[in-house]
Amino acid sequence: VSAPVSPPDTPPDTPPPAAAPVPAPVPARAAGADTGTDTARGTRTSTDAATGAGNGTGNRISADTVREVLVDTVAEKTGYPADLVDPGLDLEAELGIDSIKRVQMIGVVQDRFPELPVVRPEQLGELRTIDQLVGHLVGEAGAADPKAPSPAAEFRSAAGEERTRRHRVELVGLPPADRLARPFPAEPVAVVADRGEPHATALAGRLAHEGWTVRRVDLSAYTDIGALEEEFAAATSGPLHLALAVLGTEPDALAAERRLTETVLFAKHARNGLRTGGAHRAAFVTLTRLDGGLGLLGTAEPEAALVGGAGGVVKTLAAEEPELFCRAVDLHPGLDADTSADLLLAELHDAASDTLEVGVDASGTRRTVTPGRHPARTASSEVDVHGAPKPLVTADDVFVVLGGGRGITALCVAALAEHCPARFLLLGRSPLDQEPEWAAAVPDADLKAAVVARLRSGGDRPDPGEAERRYGALRAQREIRATLARIEAAGGTATYHSVDVTDAGAVRAVLAGHRVTGVVHGAGVLADAPLAHKTAEQVERVCSPKLRGLTTVLGAVDPAGLRHLVLFTSVAGLLGNAGQADYAAANEALCRFAASWRHRRPGQHVVAIDWGAWDGGMVGPELRELFTSRGVRLLAPATGARAFVEQFAADALDETRVLVGEAEPLYGTRPAAAPALVARRSLDGLERDPVILDHRIGAHPVLPATFGLGWLVNFAERAHPGLRVVRARDFAVHSGIVFDEGPAGDRRMELTGGEVAGDRVVVRAAVRDDGDGDRSVPVSHYAVTLELAAEAEAAPALPVRPSGTGAADASGLYTGAAQFHGPQLQGMREILEFTAERLVVRCRLADRTVADGAFAGRAHSPVLADVLLQGPSVLGGRVLGQACLPLGIAQADYYAPLPDDRDFLLVADEPRRADGGLTVNATAVDPSGRVLVRFTGVTFVATPAMSDKFAEAVAHWQNRTTAADTLPGNGRGSPN
Incomplete structure (x- = not known):
């Protein structure tokens, strides 16, 4: 700034x-949201606004009064005498009032007259003179709706400080797209802007074959940018469901600049048609063919790679029009036209709307950039404000x-x-x-x-x-x-x-x-x-x-x-x-x-x-x-x-x-609910992941319950960009997924339309089979109610004072078959207290990325969270006298992510018998006593054969004959 x-x-x-x-x-909260104010504390009603209540006059505020305040404010902010400030002058072009000063001006007026309406940023761009501002403020003051809460009331708080972090910006892997069932209407409309490239022609033909009405804008036919804008306006008029800009590589910066200009103007005009596309998905997508890594792998020529800047247009549109599906796609230039069309259609049907940039290489591997809206972690360090830097620069x-x-x-x-x-x-x-x-x-x-x-x-x-x-x-x-x-x-x-x-x-x-x-x-x-x-x-x-x-x-x-x-x-x-x-x-x-x-x-x-x-x-x-x-x-x-x-x-x-x-x-980011979604996810290949292989119960690997929960957390978070799951309620394992023989196949994912409740969005999510010949009702695997918010609640404190006589090695819990987990999931290190009422364990485990994060959330690691179920299972085994498995969690509260390869304490306590089983609470606490994650009411069930299955699983991982089977970091389940 x-x-x-x-x-x-x-x-x-x-x-x-x-x-x-x-x-x-x-933007203003949804109706009924808690804004932290009430009428008794000064909230204005529409009647107040219309009559000017609160300004001490009881009368409507006059345009002359507002104009006088604005003129004085401009004079103060610019240093001009007030008599030079003509209310009809353009604020920026003639008075030098940029967007920063305009915000300051509006702030002064609204401090003086709090009953006036809020001026949103997009309106500031339209209100170019003081007279236009006055007309808006005074003309809107009598609007029927109550005044929206001020932007400051919606913002999160954070103290400014000199400490600053440096983050590596890099590509990270993405899982295959979860395919939505029917995101577009039966007769969708697309506009494709391109320069006649063969792959653009193939894409347009493929869309037409899929039932799209396709209009093409041949960018090469326009040398006059004004005429091109007219064509954009005509082509994008009416309901629109896809605006696709295809950018070819260019030989120099001037040509790349032209392509980026065309993309900005295409987005400018397409946004109107996309906003009227109805209840279905409306998408703005750019397509480049640089290197399959969004131009960041570096294999394209430097000046040719400049067209990758189209991703900046996509991200801006996503910020201005959050209801649109926006994505910059970069395909490897070696991919043929048919494969490219398949990959683009897969991106258009992706259930995740949090990923604004996707690169697809020659093997079909997907990547995106982090940091970004996608929750993948990135390496970071703190800028050293006190040390003595040693730059490799000389006097020469x-x-x-x-x-x-x-x-x-x-x-x-x-x-x-x-x-x-x-x-x-x-x-x-x-x-x-x-x-x-x-x-x-x-x-x-x-x-x-x-x-x-x-x-x-x-x-x-x-x-x-x-x-x-x-x-x-x-x-x-x-x-x-x-x-x-x-x-x-x-x-x-x-x-x-x-x-x-x-x-x-x-x-x-x-x-x-x-x-x-x-x-x-x-x-x-x-x-x-x-x-x-x-x-x-x-x-x-x-x-x-x-x-x-x-x-x-x-x-x-x-x-x-x-x-x-x-x-x-x-x-x-x-x-x-x-x-x-x-x-x-x-x-x-x-x-x-x-x-x-x-x-x-x-x-x-x-x-x-x-x-x-x-x-x-x-x-x-x-x-x-x-x-x-x-x-x-x-x-x-x-x-x-x-x-x-x-x-x-x-x-x-x-x-x-x-x-x-x-x-x-x-x-x-505001709490905005996504519509109901139904999508499909392939589990093929998951059965070979080392982490899943270390979660064997008896003869076969089983998907951990924390992966089932993480699956639904991931689905919900990626449908609500900027929000994170802060609470999960009534999580249930209805029918676990067992990897016995052959490919695991697909599963159906369901997400209800969300409800806004204060600063949260509440959704219900489930994973099901599609059913087979003998079943009229699909088998339900997992179900949960999730609460999403922009930020987690402040973490409570839980001082942990173990009452035991000393620490004991926890490895015996695994080798002795109190638990069945193989080395990749063995996170319990030391037993600090173990009674019939409470188990306290020091835990540490290196996190591992499974399926490119498809089962993870912003605060939910399915690998680390599994440790939170292991401790209660051990306590449950002591109470019930036999091995037991988790089948549900009444409530999971997420305050902060579990630490990767760092110590935390696990407290399992309050065991209660219920319905033939047992419930136990599990709390993860950092060394300072701050609660990270709390699972309340974890339900366990025990069967006579369970102990034998645990022992069989332990024997299996102990008898592995190759070092590669047991070394962390092997295969897809590698440490982050």
Whole structure:
């Protein structure tokens, strides 16, 4: 987040890498949701709003009153005298009021008049003048519905702090798609935008064969972007169920920029038809054929890989239109047309809507990017704000820094200069002229007023736009001089060159004679607006310095002499952000370029840094509070600069892409229920997984109950992006799945339409067979009621004070057949207390990914959770006198994930006989006494033959003859 976007003729040298002008607020809760307020405490009713109750007048608020407050606020925020603020002027183009300041303006008005309606972010893009804002606020004040809760009331809380994490951004495996039964209507409509590629033609034909009405837009037929927009509008009018953009590889950055512009404009127009598609799925999908890994495997040519930035458009649309199914698909270019069509149809029918990007390689293996909405974990570390970084940079290094004159990029390279006296060639578009005498002695705080006074001295009424341009130019020059001075003071050498970084000839002239060893690309421009208001000019203005700026500079240096290539990218591209489709696309394109460049030059240090939201620039107290209340931790400038320097250290040189900041999107998540879903999942191959083989009861492996629960948790969470299961109720094992002979086949998954209850969504989920010839009713395997929320409740404390005389080795519980589990599931380490009423065990187990996480949730590991059932089973065996198995859990509460390969305590207690069996509680507690997961009312049943089956299973894993059968990490069930 930084200063407002300058007018087109003087774009800023360095917009914020994590530009998030305003975090999109969470939409209002559903009716009946608990907002934490009530009428007695001041909640306004529609009658209050219409009469102006609460403003002390009892009368409707006048337009003149609101206009006066807005004019005064603009004057305060911009430094212009109020008499220059014409209510009819365009707030951004003529007054320099960007989206950040508009939020601040609205905040002031709503503090003064809380009965006025909330202005949503998408409305801010439409309300361009003070008069339009007044018309909206006053015209809507008498609306029939009560005022929605303020966005701040919906945001999560988190304290800002300087500690920041660095996350590896990488590809992770995905399981095969769970196929929905009928996501689209009987006569669906698709629009395919492509350039006549053969595989696009094959896809369109396949869709038509499947019963789709297909309209094609031939992008190659349009050289005029305005005419293309008209065609997009015509083709996407009316109900639409699929908008498919097919992007071929392009030879250079200019062509890639055109493809990304077309994709943004296609999304702009398609969204209207998709929103009217009815109750069925409506999908916006992009298709590329880079490397089968979303361009991140690096096998595509660097400039050809830039079209992978289309994923940024997809993620932006998902943020702006969360009810749509959005996905960027990248297929391996070696796949034939028929196979490609099959794979694309599988993605269209995927039950999971949390995965916005999917790559499919030549073998059919699916991958996505993490961090992201998909819950896969990624490696992370904390930025060391106190240590002494040791960057592998020397005094012989010469860096070209795009956008290095001011802003965040300047801050970072100055920090690098403090550790190594390198040379820096700073490139920016702002001219560095001699400051006029009248301004030389004016402090920064008074500079805008001095500009206005200077313009007034000419006798005419100053134009605010002209005043903003002159003020911006003077401020830019001061910042550039300060950057040069700071680098020189640190021991480095710096020169500034005013140049258009997209002008190849000008860039070559500046760099001629310099032996460049490093490039830092932090240049860029912002033009934030919802997709509905995006223009081709805005997209070009944003993408050009990012894409052509990079390739122009690299074309002017000797690539063989480069040691470092560092690209500033953004969390807005990685995770999406409303209003930033072009910015997200440009940043995602750079990440693909980095992967391809490194693939061809493995000896060079190449990294794309996805920056989180910076605490600087225009982030004042109001916005800081807004971000903090959203749970967005702002990146302290000094910490971010330190992270930049650390990226040059030896232990970071293998990182091609990292996220610096929190792995959370800048937009909010509200409790929104998905419709009822029915899907199918194949279990084929699961019977060969080492973890499943270690869960043998008697002669055959059996799917663990925690996998059955995790199956349903996974299904529900992936249908509700941004939400996680925080509670499971009435989980029941009706008929376990036994892997006896042959393939396991498919199972049917069912999810009811959810009900919103306060800040939670409640669903019922089940796994069934389809039934066979003799059964009229499908066999039910598992069923549960799940509660999902954006965050878990605060974890309770449970101090554990074992009453035993000392710790005892727990391995005998496995070798002695008190439990049957093989080595991959043996997590009980030491018995700390064991009575007829309570068992306390120290546990530790390395988590293992089974079936690419298809049976896991955000806080539910099916492998680690199995340990929580083992302890109660041991206690139940002591009470009942024979081995017992779990058949249900009355309630499971998830506060935090169980630790991977770290100690936790398991407390099994309160055994109660019931219905011929036993119920036991199980609680996992971390070493500090914080509850992680609690299973209440775990139901166990015992049979006379169960002890013999346990003994048979133990004998089986003990008698394995090959070391590979027992070593952790073998096969699909490998440690994370």
